[in-house]
Amino acid sequence: MTDIDTLQKDLANLPPDHPDRRAAAVPAMLSLQSETGYLDDAAIEKIAEVTGLSSTEIEELATFYSLIYRRPTGRHIVQICDSVCCSMRGADQLLTAAEHYLGVSLGNLASENAPTVLPSICLGLCDKAPAALVDGEAAGPLSRTLLEALLKRLQTEE
Amino acid sequence: MEAILTRHLDQDNPQNLAAYQAIGGYRSLSAAFDLKPEKIIETVEAANLRGRGGAGFSCGMKWRLRGADAPSPRYLVCNLDESEPGTFKDRYLLYGAPHAIIEAVIVSAFALQAERAFIFVRGEYAKGGHRLIQAIREAETAGLLGRNLGGSGFDLHIEVHLSGGRYICGEETAQINAIEGKRPNPRPKIPRPSTHGLWGQPTTTNNVETLVNVPHILINGAEWFRRLGINGGCGTKLFCVSGKVKHPGVFELPCGTPARELIFKHAGGLDNDERTLLGFLPGGASTAFLLPQHLDVPMDFDPVAEAGSRLGTGSLIILDDTTCPIETVLNLTRFFARESCGFCTPCRDGLPYLAQILTAIATGNGSADDLTLLDEFCSTIATQSFCAFAPGAVMPLVSSLKNYYEHYEQHVITQRCPFDASGKEAV
Numbered sequence: 001m002t003d004i005d006t007l008q009k010d011l012a013n014l015p016p017d018h019p020d021r022r023a024a025a026v027p028a029m030l031s032l033q034s035e036t037g038y039l040d041d042a043a044i045e046k047i048a049e050v051t052g053l054s055s056t057e058i059e060e061l062a063t064f065y066s067l068i069y070r071r072p073t074g075r076h077i078v079q080i081c082d083s084v085c086c087s088m089r090g091a092d093q094l095l096t097a098a099e100h101y102l103g104v105s106l107g108n109l110a111s112e113n114a115p116t117v118l119p120s121i122c123l124g125l126c127d128k129a130p131a132a133l134v135d136g137e138a139a140g141p142l143s144r145t146l147l148e149a150l151l152k153r154l155q156t157e158e
Numbered sequence: 159m160e161a162i163l164t165r166h167l168d169q170d171n172p173q174n175l176a177a178y179q180a181i182g183g184y185r186s187l188s189a190a191f192d193l194k195p196e197k198i199i200e201t202v203e204a205a206n207l208r209g210r211g212g213a214g215f216s217c218g219m220k221w222r223l224r225g226a227d228a229p230s231p232r233y234l235v236c237n238l239d240e241s242e243p244g245t246f247k248d249r250y251l252l253y254g255a256p257h258a259i260i261e262a263v264i265v266s267a268f269a270l271q272a273e274r275a276f277i278f279v280r281g282e283y284a285k286g287g288h289r290l291i292q293a294i295r296e297a298e299t300a301g302l303l304g305r306n307l308g309g310s311g312f313d314l315h316i317e318v319h320l321s322g323g324r325y326i327c328g329e330e331t332a333q334i335n336a337i338e339g340k341r342p343n344p345r346p347k348i349p350r351p352s353t354h355g356l357w358g359q360p361t362t363t364n365n366v367e368t369l370v371n372v373p374h375i376l377i378n379g380a381e382w383f384r385r386l387g388i389n390g391g392c393g394t395k396l397f398c399v400s401g402k403v404k405h406p407g408v409f410e411l412p413c414g415t416p417a418r419e420l421i422f423k424h425a426g427g428l429d430n431d432e433r434t435l436l437g438f439l440p441g442g443a444s445t446a447f448l449l450p451q452h453l454d455v456p457m458d459f460d461p462v463a464e465a466g467s468r469l470g471t472g473s474l475i476i477l478d479d480t481t482c483p484i485e486t487v488l489n490l491t492r493f494f495a496r497e498s499c500g501f502c503t504p505c506r507d508g509l510p511y512l513a514q515i516l517t518a519i520a521t522g523n524g525s526a527d528d529l530t531l532l533d534e535f536c537s538t539i540a541t542q543s544f545c546a547f548a549p550g551a552v553m554p555l556v557s558s559l560k561n562y563y564e565h566y567e568q569h570v571i572t573q574r575c576p577f578d579a580s581g582k583e584a585v
Contacts, residue, residue: 019357022339026322030281051339064341064499065322067281079282083243084443084475085400087489090585121325121493122243122443123282126400126475127407130585136285143585 003031008050021052038069076115076154079133083122086130097144115154164410167254175296178257186373190265191310198269204380206392211365214459224352228360234272235363239280239328242442245473247396252286256293262369281321325497330363343501344545389414389456399425401476418453433478441470444550446557482577483562488516494551505548508539522574
């Protein structure tokens with residue numbers, strides 16, 4: 001049973017106006033996304049059904065949060081910090097290098113196996129600037145060479 | 159100085175329950191349960207523990223003002239949504255000692271007689287959040303959480319809320335909306351969360367670093383805690399130092415440690431010894447710049463405020479003389495423009511406009527009128543917006559107009575950035 005099924009089962013017995021239903025919206029989105037990589041329209045409908053909220057309300061939340069994706073993502077996600085400390089240490093050059101290396105603009109998928117690269121607000125890795133999160137794991141300090149090697153590895157590994 | 163909060167941190171291999179208990183972990187529970195909740199609050203207030211999340215409000219007073227007669231259910235929220243640029247201290251706590259966070263939440267919830275606590279973890283720290291959930295399960299199995307925990311007669315359930323991102327979720331009332339599953343806009347200031355917070359019930363929110371001090375205060379006493387500080391400060395503080403320094407990092411030092419010691423001793427000084435200090439942000443992105451003349455200001459709430467800035471999260475961001483202050487302010491303003499929740503117009507539309515004007519100046523396309531415009535718009539945006547986000551957002555910009563005006567003029571007069579040649583290093 002997947003997390004979302006468990007959640008659905010837990011919520012099924014609650015009255016329609018129980019506050020836990022609404023409170024489950026973000027956990028449900030993150031849980032479903034961890035399985036599918038992003039939320040398509042069917043996923044939005046599914047979460048609406050599980051929580052009892054309207055699909056418009058779910059859509060409103062999904063588009064508010066930066067870590068909930070409404071577009072397909074690659075098998076790996078690289079978030080490069082572009083905030084102040086990383087910027088002082090060349091983050092903008094890393095972002096340009098990533099676009100150049102992948103041949104697409106940030107957030108777009110170059111090919112089926114390509115990683116998704118996104119700019120991010122401060123990742124709390126200022127002691128590793130310029131830094132990134134690679135599938136949630138900290139990486140840094142990065143250089144252009146290190147970043148390209150990383151992207152290459154993510155692209156080619158099985 | 160003996161480290162209090164960071165003594166047992168292990169980022170790679172944090173203690174499990176048994177290891178944590180072996181080093182004295184969870185010892186504060188019996189100390190707390192021997193006291194009446196009001197007595198704990200009195201002790202925390204006497205210790206002068208001030209909020210480490212940015213505002214610096216007295217933790218004990220916040221707890222006392224909620225009132226012992228607050229109707230049930232009562233909630234405690236531990237804010238671990240650290241997103242202030244330049245701030246990474248709470249990450250050390252989360253990844254390094256999850257059980258210390260749980261212990262702190264238990265004794266704090268007991269003081270507040272809160273039966274349900276939430277730990278709000280930023281989505282970017284999800285790996286740490288999962289470790290924390292594991293630690294909570296361990297504590298539950300050992301009877302340290304749940305009904306009649308530790309045989310105390312007190313019931314507490316802790317839930318980890320993993321966030322979907324966005325800086326605004328760190329704001330107390332936006333965070334309450336986020337936990338409830340609503341769009342995380344800040345709420346009106348009245349009614350206060352202390353009476354009408356989560357689901358309309360009494361809710362107390364504290365930063366995680368604030369809370370992890372509480373067990374130590376209970377074990378060692380208020381006077382001991384006060385004496386840990388220097389130059390009038392109380393307790394220790396997790397200072398972050400980053401930017402143009404040799405050894406950026408988190409340093410646990412007495413509250414009141416001068417900036418000079420933090421930057422030049424603990425963080426190893428500027429990257430390049432031939433450069434000089436241009437200035438620093440003392441408390442994260444939403445604070446005003448301080449200058450080299452402020453290096454001896456004790457890093458504590460009141461002295462930093464007297465110097466014209468805020469201690470904020472105690473995160474120093476260092477600029478050397480090759481860092482363009484205008485480009486730095488532009489980066490900060492872009493950050494805030496992107497992170498505005500969009501609820502009120504001055505913030506949603508005003509901040510991107512400021513970023514646009516700053517871009518023009520930074521790229522050599524600005525005019526003298528732009529400088530006047532920036533000043534005027536900052537005061538309009540700060541005073542007309544709904545929550546504390548926009549006033550914080552314009553703080554570095556306003557202070558840069560005061561402290562670095564000649565740099566702005568130079569950009570406008572020469573129509574180029576004078577730092578272009580020296581400030582940019584290839585990575």
